[in-house]
Amino acid sequence: MRIIAGSVVLVLVGCKNDVDPVDTDVADTDTDVADTDTDTCADDAQEPNDALDDAMASTGGAGLVVCSTSDDWWVVTVPDGYNLTAEVTFVNDDGDIDAWLYDSAGSVLDVSQGVSDSEIVLWTNGEGAETDVFLEISLFGGDRNTYDLAIDVSAP
Numbered sequence: 001m002r003i004i005a006g007s008v009v010l011v012l013v014g015c016k017n018d019v020d021p022v023d024t025d026v027a028d029t030d031t032d033v034a035d036t037d038t039d040t041c042a043d044d045a046q047e048p049n050d051a052l053d054d055a056m057a058s059t060g061g062a063g064l065v066v067c068s069t070s071d072d073w074w075v076v077t078v079p080d081g082y083n084l085t086a087e088v089t090f091v092n093d094d095g096d097i098d099a100w101l102y103d104s105a106g107s108v109l110d111v112s113q114g115v116s117d118s119e120i121v122l123w124t125n126g127e128g129a130e131t132d133v134f135l136e137i138s139l140f141g142g143d144r145n146t147y148d149l150a151i152d153v154s155a156p
Ligand SMILES: [Ca+2]
Pocket: 043, 044, 046, 047, 064, 065, 066, 067, 070, 071, 072
């Protein structure tokens, strides 16, 4: 009887001792989950568009989001002889956004890497045919920023 009672007591003590660390661990895990959520960048609804091959067709937009972990790629179709102007506007103090323009082979057509609240890339289609070009929006500084994108395709 004593042995059994002692065993029961030990088990109970053991349970009590286990409870506190388990509770503490749960609390730590919850904290970690919250931290992870904070670290995850709240992106826009146009994802994924993180590479030239994943570029999304765009005629511009407002309230877009670029993260340090997720560039945004947009593709624009430019008729033969037409001029393309793509302007990105944002608050540079919230994150330094830069813009690149590429052809379908990944060759750079124009770059805008200023430190003000806008970047503009320009290109004139002299290819003799309608051509798709690819705009990369990238965050040079900061973790996340919002931007507006204005795309103008106009006749010469
Ligand atoms: Ca985005």
